[in-house]
Structures are given as structure tokens and as C-alpha cells.
Amino acid sequence: IRSGGHDVEGVSYVSQVPFVILDLVNFRDVNVDTKNEVAWVQSGATTGELYYGIASKTQTLGFPAGGGGNTFGVVLAWKIKLVPVPPVVTVFTVNKNLEQNATKTFHRWQYIAHKLSRDLFTTVWVMKVNSSQVGRKTVLASFKGMFLGRIDVLIPLIQYAFPELGLARENCTEMSWVQSVLYFGALPIEPVEILLNRSALPRLSLKAKTDYIREPMSETGIEGFMNMFLEEGTDFAITMIEAFGGKMDEIRENEIPFPHRSGILFESVYIVQWRNEEDAGLCINWIRRLYSYMSSYASKSLRGAYYNYKDLDLGTNNINGYTSYEQASVWGLKYFRNNFKRLVRIKTMIDPMNFFSNEQSIPPLLSP
């Protein structure tokens, strides 16, 4: 089954066995009901089409990215809850490279970001860039944020709680919520019709991995992490580190399948990309080493992962034949923690023959 065909491991269009594709690409209606703050979104719609659909009806509702589903049947449309946003939000970017205290600033960010303000989302993007010294490279930590309010409220808030960031008025821009989506996609914020363009972003091959961090990393640990971006294979590598806290702390683990919320300081999304197929080995090798380096900083009891950024390195179902609960637990518990058992029970009830399956789908309990 393919909707957006955006799966990070390509499981919607790669198969080891003969297959037919059920392609939902043309099911892309978006119906926004502003009165009840919900939208019906057909499965083939992109998030861009959804955001555009919301913005063409109202400037005061939004939808945070994320969500999805497979394993249990064919989803034709989603009913999603929209969230209130102010007509004007403020976004900012403050760049610091290794020579400008990137390590120390990120070290401090870890202690503050998850409790700065319920109306503020912050993220740090780490990547390799050219240094001011000709022919040399450095590592950039780009501190970004989106505040559900105006500049005049944001600046004193950050200057008080996080003066090390050095946030100034020229780092900030006020815009509508839908424009902030384009800002974070590194796209021009006008015209917003670009959200309807399915090929606006460059197409590179990629491999991704994720972590949930509960304890701040040491400065030496951060230094080692950043220095890995100076190695080979990192020309198009990026790590997006997203602060948790706020509303995320209030939603119980078993409310939806995605369990990672309370007590988490931040989520790290490691991504490596390449243009030429011959670079794939080098790049994938690098991201595996980065992930291995981060193992001492990830949650000690059970290392978590985000199902939307599927990582087949964590293990896969058997291509032919039954996959046991124990075998699938290796990745299932990482993605879903205590919800995994419940998902397996539901699967056993509604699809005991495992008709809807993929490399990391939830297996039923009994062998068919």
C-alpha cells in the first residue's frame, strides 16, 4: 500500500517478494472544519497539501507534523484534530559554529529548552559547513525556534532564561503559522502555494536513525558528537535535535501508539544523505558509527526510536514465515514501549493471517 511513498526505508515500494501496489496517490482531498477544529484528510495528501488546506480556511489553526499508520488494514482518510495558533508567530535562527561556542551553547540548551515556555518550540540542527578559514570545514549548530506569540514577548523571555544564545531582534521574524512551516522547510515563505508542489525539495537518497535523550550530554560528549561531522560521508548529513517538554509531558504513554514523551529532554533525528549511489556505503557506515557513539547518551533502560523514521537496522520480520513476538519485540519495544503488547493483541484480533505486513509491521501472536 502506498500513500505518500515517503517511507524512509522505502517499504511502500520495495519488496523481496512478487507484489502489486495499491496506490492511494490520487486520494488527496482535504476538508477542514474550522468550527469543530478538525479536518478529514485522505491518505494520499501530503502534509503540504494539508497545511495549505488549513491556511486557505483560517490563520488561527495549525497541525503539528507526525502521525501515520499501517499493519491493520487500508486507511482511506484520517480525521485529525487541529490546534489553535495565534495569527502571528515568531521564528528565529541563531547560528554558532565550533569557533563560536557551539558546544557550550548546546550544552546549556539541553538544561533549558524543555522548560523554556509552553508556547515555544526549539530545535538545533547540526551540520558541516565551510569555515571562515579558506578551504577548512567547521560544524554548525543552528538554534531555531517557533514562538506562538510576538517578538516583543519572545526576546526578553530568551534573554532572561538563555542569555548564552545571544538572541537579537535581527534573528527573529514574525509571520503566519503556515509560513513558519515553509521557514522550517528552508523554503521561501511566499507564495504559500509552494506547499502544493510535490517536488519543491531536492531529492536525495537518505538513511535516518532516532534517539530519545533523558539526561544531558557532557561537554566532552557533545564535542565528540560534533567532531564526527568533520569525517568523510557527511556532506549532506544533518542531525535535528528537537526539544520536548511542555504539552508532550502531559500526554500519557498509552494514549496513542507513539509512547516517547514524559521525561524526555529531546529527540535526535540523525539523517545522512547522498547524491551518488557509490557514496551510499560510506554514508550509511558513518551514520551507524554515529548511532553507536550516541548509545552511551541514549536512554539507559530501553533505547527508544521513532517509527516514522523507520530503521531496518533495528531488525525485521522474516520475509517468509512467521515472526515471533520475541523477535519483533527487539524493534517493537523501541518504537512503542509498553504499547507494543497491546498493538500485537489488536493485530491478532483483526488480522490473524498477517495479510497486511511489511518489514517492521506488528506481527500477530499466532502462527497462521
Ligand SMILES: Cc1cc2nc3c(=O)[nH]c(=O)nc-3n(C[C@H](O)[C@H](O)[C@H](O)COP(=O)(O)OP(=O)(O)OC[C@H]3O[C@@H](n4cnc5c(N)ncnc54)[C@H](O)[C@@H]3O)c2cc1C
Ligand atoms: C525527507 C523526510 C522527512 C520526514 N519528516 C518527518 C517529520 O518531520 N515528522 C514525521 O513524523 N515523519 C517524517 N518523515 C517520515 C514520514 O512521516 C513517514 O515516512 C510516513 O510514513 C510517510 O507517509 P507516506 O504516506 O508517504 O507513507 P508510504 O511510504 O506511502 O507508506 C509507509 C507505510 O505505510 C503503509 N501504508 C501507506 N499508505 C497506507 C494506507 N493508506 N493504509 C494503510 N497502510 C498504508 C505502506 O505500505 C508502508 O508500510 C519524513 C520522511 C522523509 C523521507
